[in-house]
Amino acid sequence: MIVLKLGGSAITDKERPETLDGDALGRAADAISAALDGGDAEDLVIVHGGGSFGHHNASEHGVTTAAGTRDAEAVADIHGAMKTLNQFVLQRLLERDVNAVPVHPFSTARRDADGALALPTGQIETMLAEGFVPVLHGDLVAHAGAGATVVSGDELVAALARDLEADRVGLCSTVPGVLDDEDAVIDCITSFEDVEAVLGASDATDVTGGMAGKVRTLLDLEAPASIFGLEDVEPFLAGEEPGTKIEFEAS
Numbered sequence: 718m719i720v721l722k723l724g725g726s727a728i729t730d731k732e733r734p735e736t737l738d739g740d741a742l743g744r745a746a747d748a749i750s751a752a753l754d755g756g757d758a759e760d761l762v763i764v765h766g767g768g769s770f771g772h773h774n775a776s777e778h779g780v781t782t783a784a785g786t787r788d789a790e791a792v793a794d795i796h797g798a799m800k801t802l803n804q805f806v807l808q809r810l811l812e813r814d815v816n817a818v819p820v821h822p823f824s825t826a827r828r829d830a831d832g833a834l835a836l837p838t839g840q841i842e843t844m845l846a847e848g849f850v851p852v853l854h855g856d857l858v859a860h861a862g863a864g865a866t867v868v869s870g871d872e873l874v875a876a877l878a879r880d881l882e883a884d885r886v887g888l889c890s891t892v893p894g895v896l897d898d899e900d901a902v903i904d905c906i907t908s909f910e911d912v913e914a915v916l917g918a919s920d921a922t923d924v925t926g927g928m929a930g931k932v933r934t935l936l937d938l939e940a941p942a943s944i945f946g947l948e949d950v951e952p953f954l955a956g957e958e959p960g961t962k963i964e965f966e967a968s
């Protein structure tokens with residue numbers, strides 16, 4: 718069972734609000750379709766991030782993973798932007814005969830007062846058993862005591878990987894992996910402290926922590942995880958370990 722995140726920065730033009738990178742999304746969809754046709758990735762769950770959809774909207778409304786909103790119009794704006802991008806992703810997958818179906822986290826997940834995420838996965842297991850490819854996305858979630866806050870695709874990936882006991886986790890982004898201070902791809906990360914100095918936020922508007930947030934989330938995960946660029950989606954799905962491998966940091 719594989720959980721693959723298509724990073725928002727990889728499939729959109731993150732500098733321009735609500736602008737799709739149609740070529741990049743098409744290439745990712747080609748790789749997914751080829752892997753499914755070839756028998757790789759039998760059970761696949763896809764999650765996509767926001768990129769230029771969602772982050773700008775959340776930022777305008779002052780909403781982050783911790784700062785919430787109780788304004789239904791702000792919810793409609795941020796969640797609506799993510800649903801628009803989800804439609805594009807589904808469309809590109811369906812055009813390539815991938816049996817993709819949408820799952821909107823706002824309708825199913827929640828956070829408690831401490832910010833802990835609860836994401837039901839029973840419906841996702843049934844979708845997989847019935848031959849569907851569930852496609853989730855970074856979103857808003859109802860948050861006890863805070864209204865609605867952002868949940869990143871990375872956080873969803875971690876929750877899905879734990880609950881569904883994923884064999885492998887892959888995060889495709891706009892970079893070929895986590896880069897060191899000379900812009901070389903780091904092969905393997907086993908501790909946050911080892912790489913903290915080179916980890917930054919995203920270059921573009923981003924309310925969920927950029928690369929630092931990604932590495933921190935993946936280090937908590939027992940399943941093997943990799944961060945790689947768009948060109949490595951196909952090798953990853955075929956069982957290779959491109960880009961940067963993030964190994965479980967036992968605490």
Ligand SMILES: Nc1ncnc2c1ncn2[C@@H]1O[C@H](COP(=O)(O)OP(=O)(O)OP(=O)(O)O)[C@@H](O)[C@H]1O
Pocket residue numbers: 723724725726727765766767768769772870889890891892894895896897915916917918919920921923925926927928929
């Ligand atoms: N050491 C680093 N190595 C690689 N990228 C880094 C590093 N430090 C900061 N970054 C930034 O992190 C970005 C990737 O994080 P970002 O959150 O934008 O990715 P994403 O998951 O693809 O997008 P989204 O969050 O919209 O889904 C890179 O584009 C780069 O600007």
Ligand SMILES: C=C(C)CCOP(=O)(O)O
Pocket residue numbers: 725765766767768770771772775795799854855856857867868869870871924925
């Ligand atoms: C900004 C919103 C609503 C979701 C962001 O998800 P991410 O791009 O995976 O961090």
